[in-house]
Amino acid sequence: MPSGEHATARRVVTAALRAGAAWIHRNEEERAWRELSRMHGVLLACLPIGTGPATPSEMIDCLPKQLRDWMPLNWSDLPEDMGDLIVLENDDELTDQAFEAGMSYLEALYRDDGRFEPGGTWLPAWVRQTAEQTERATFRQIRSGSQAEYEAARAMLTEVPCGTEQALIEEYSHRRAPRMDVYEAIPKDRVFQGRDASWWWPCPQCAYPMVLRGGQLRCEYPSHQGRFGLLQDSAPGGRPPRVTGISARSKTAAVRAEGVLCVNWPVWRYITCPGLVEVALMRWLEHQPGVRIERWENMDEWDIGVYLEDGWSGRVDVKDHKDPQTIIDRPPTGEIVVVPNHHRSQVNALQAGLDPLRTPDGRRYTVFTVSRFKTVMTKRLKGESV
Numbered sequence: 001m002p003s004g005e006h007a008t009a010r011r012v013v014t015a016a017l018r019a020g021a022a023w024i025h026r027n028e029e030e031r032a033w034r035e036l037s038r039m040h041g042v043l044l045a046c047l048p049i050g051t052g053p054a055t056p057s058e059m060i061d062c063l064p065k066q067l068r069d070w071m072p073l074n075w076s077d078l079p080e081d082m083g084d085l086i087v088l089e090n091d092d093e094l095t096d097q098a099f100e101a102g103m104s105y106l107e108a109l110y111r112d113d114g115r116f117e118p119g120g121t122w123l124p125a126w127v128r129q130t131a132e133q134t135e136r137a138t139f140r141q142i143r144s145g146s147q148a149e150y151e152a153a154r155a156m157l158t159e160v161p162c163g164t165e166q167a168l169i170e171e172y173s174h175r176r177a178p179r180m181d182v183y184e185a186i187p188k189d190r191v192f193q194g195r196d197a198s199w200w201w202p203c204p205q206c207a208y209p210m211v212l213r214g215g216q217l218r219c220e221y222p223s224h225q226g227r228f229g230l231l232q233d234s235a236p237g238g239r240p241p242r243v244t245g246i247s248a249r250s251k252t253a254a255v256r257a258e259g260v261l262c263v264n265w266p267v268w269r270y271i272t273c274p275g276l277v278e279v280a281l282m283r284w285l286e287h288q289p290g291v292r293i294e295r296w297e298n299m300d301e302w303d304i305g306v307y308l309e310d311g312w313s314g315r316v317d318v319k320d321h322k323d324p325q326t327i328i329d330r331p332p333t334g335e336i337v338v339v340p341n342h343h344r345s346q347v348n349a350l351q352a353g354l355d356p357l358r359t360p361d362g363r364r365y366t367v368f369t370v371s372r373f374k375t376v377m378t379k380r381l382k383g384e385s386v
Helices: 003-024 031-046 056-062 096-104 131-142 147-159 165-175 265-286 325-329 341-354 370-381
Strands: 162-164 183-185 198-200 211-213 216-218 227-231 242-244 260-263 291-295 304-308 313-318 336-339 366-369
Touching: 003 031, 003 056, 003 096, 003 325, 031 056, 131 147, 131 265, 147 165, 147 265, 147 291, 162 165, 260 265, 265 291, 265 304, 265 313, 265 370, 304 370, 325 341, 336 341, 336 370, 341 366, 341 370, 366 370
Parallel strands: 313 336, 336 366
Antiparallel strands: 162 260, 183 260, 211 216, 216 227, 227 242, 291 304, 304 313
């Protein structure tokens, strides 16, 4: 599929998600009606003339249906879960699908002057803040210093998503990282308010506060396995309620919420979570004899610069995207593209999409999973043919 058509589909999904978020806030936010009209206009601009819902009201009536049933797009050439998306259920609730789509398919919307159109700040961050916008805003804060300060800041955003104000100050000092305006109070939907104390539960994989909804605790990042039950009536005075579903592989424990800050949602989604795979791979490489790496080299021109004693070098970009077309549309600078193991099904399609392209300095792309890249590097270090 041409990348332009794929981008159009992402804009359609973005407009539908923002319309759904505006609809559920219509009673307390008068600007929601203007947002609904604007998103209706975005939809019509993306679709062939004379197709799609004729009015904003018709658009709202369609939101409880699968997108493929009311959006005239070539869904057979798009990711299946994009066409299956249902935005609203029970009239006033966003579906779990909507949250996951918001983390995977959001496309930046622009005004006529070419600037970002973020929507009102009353809209939830997950539906108005894209990866590109988050990275621009955050990296602007940390790129003004040295390479070492940049590396320290990126590592902190990945490794320290939460902490008290005093703990964060100590982390800044210990890491020699520049201060970042990205930490805020834990959102209310991630806190259990008891009679004498409030509590939150970290995701076993990213340590970010899990969402508490309907007696269930879960991490919103699609690939993270944090899913637990919360017995809200089992909280004796001053103690947290009991959690069910804990196993040897997946466990969490209650943490007092008073005074705790966490990185804001867009930073967690677009910087913290993808950074987990990057940092884990960096640590593995650093433990291999004969390997030198540069983290987020040249102010993150690529994620990892890898240098071997025999003179070989490579530039690695780690990509954790649900939709591989987004990587093809914005090809990385590094010629070695590594995806998490849970995205192994993307490798062939991603390689095929990148084969006609070249890095800015003319190199061909090669795509690996994390495990396959480690295998290739281990063979290379042993002097075996790759």
